[in-house]
Amino acid sequence: MRKSIDDAVDDHPADDDERPPVSWAVAVSDDCDACGAGELRIVLTVEEQGRAGYGLVAHLAPDTTRRLRAALGDALPYELAYPEPLAGGTVSDVDTPLYDACSSFLAEHDPDAVLLPAVNAGFVDSYFMRNGWGTVCHGFWPTRATPLGVMQSTVHNRDERIHVDDIGYATRFLRHAARTVVG
Numbered sequence: 001m002r003k004s005i006d007d008a009v010d011d012h013p014a015d016d017d018e019r020p021p022v023s024w025a026v027a028v029s030d031d032c033d034a035c036g037a038g039e040l041r042i043v044l045t046v047e048e049q050g051r052a053g054y055g056l057v058a059h060l061a062p063d064t065t066r067r068l069r070a071a072l073g074d075a076l077p078y079e080l081a082y083p084e085p086l087a088g089g090t091v092s093d094v095d096t097p098l099y100d101a102c103s104s105f106l107a108e109h110d111p112d113a114v115l116l117p118a119v120n121a122g123f124v125d126s127y128f129m130r131n132g133w134g135t136v137c138h139g140f141w142p143t144r145a146t147p148l149g150v151m152q153s154t155v156h157n158r159d160e161r162i163h164v165d166d167i168g169y170a171t172r173f174l175r176h177a178a179r180t181v182v183g
C-alpha cells in the first residue's frame with residue numbers, strides 16, 4: 001500500500017539559477033521490502049522540480065517522522081492573537097488579586113507560560129461559589145509533568161489524576177496564592 005498525502009513546491013524565487021525550484025512530496029507506505037513488509041514508513045521525497053525520479057527519497061519510521069514534525073513545528077514561529085478582550089471564566093473578571101497571583105507564580109516558575117482561557121467537559125462547584133457569595137474563582141492548577149492529554153480529558157471529570165510531581169508543584173502555587181492574596 002502506498003498513498004500520497006500532500007506535495008508542493010518550495011518558496012524560493014523560481015528565477016534563481018543558483019538554487020532551482022524544489023518540490024517535496026509526502027506519502028505513506030507499508031510495502032518496502034528492505035524496511036520490512038508491513039512496516040509503516042512515511043516517504044518523504046525532495047527533488048528538483050521537473051526532474052522527477054532524480055531526487056532523494058527518505059523512508060521515515062513513525063518516531064523519526066514525529067521528530068521531523070516537531071523540528072518543523074519548533075522552527076515555525078507562532079503568534080498569539082486575542083480576537084476579543086480577555087474575560088475570566090464564566091463570571092469572574094481577570095482583573096483580580098487572585099488572577100495576579102496566578103500570573104506572578106508563572107512569572108517566577110514558568111516564565112514562558114501564558115494564561116489563557118480553556119473549556120472542558122467537567123463541572124466544578126465554583127459556579128455556586130460565584131453565584132452565592134460573589135467569590136472570585138479561577139480554575140488554575142499549574143503542572144509541568146502531567147501529559148496535557150491526561151490533564152485536559154480528566155480535570156473535574158471521571159478518573160481525574162495528575163503526575164505525582166505536580167502535587168508538590170501545585171502546592172507551591174497554593175501557598176503563593178494564599179500569601180499573595182491574603183497576606
Ligand SMILES: [Zn+2]
Nearest residue numbers: 032034035059
Ligand atoms: Zn524502506
